[in-house]
Amino acid sequence: MIKQLNIWSFIFSTIWVLLFFIVSSTGPIEYTxxxxxxxxxxxxxxxxxxxxxxxxxxxxxxxxGMARSFSTITLTLGLSVFLTIIIFFGHLLS
Structure with missing residues (x-):
């Protein structure tokens, strides 16, 4: 069970990074x-x-498994810090 959690978290971390690039390259999105x-x-x-x-x-x-875990943690921690900075400065400028 824990091994599958490790694999799925790695898969989702790469999906979230790709989704970030997709969202940042598109225009304004209807928020409703x-x-x-x-x-x-x-x-x-x-x-x-x-x-x-x-x-x-x-x-x-x-x-x-160790490489998957460390890459998952590195990707998600880096993306979350970057997103936090974007959201914080976005609220300051609006």
Whole structure:
């Protein structure tokens, strides 16, 4: 179970990074459908993936699992810090 958590958190961390590039390259999005900004939603799911990546570290059996765990944590932590900065300065400028 923990090994699968490690694998899925890695898959979702790469999906969130790709989704960030898609959202940042598109134009303005109609917020009435989502109810909130896409960057805020992306920050929430990135933090959730970060927590599951930390829980998935218990499933490290070999060097592949360790590489997946550390890359998951690095990707999600970097993306969440970057999104926090974008949201913070976006609120300051608006």
């Amino acid at each position: 459908i989502l109810g909130t900004q896409p960057y805020v939603l992306l920050l929430y799911v990135t933090l959730l993936t970060f927590v599951t990546g930390l829980l998935g570290m218990a499933g490290m059996r070999n060097w592949k």
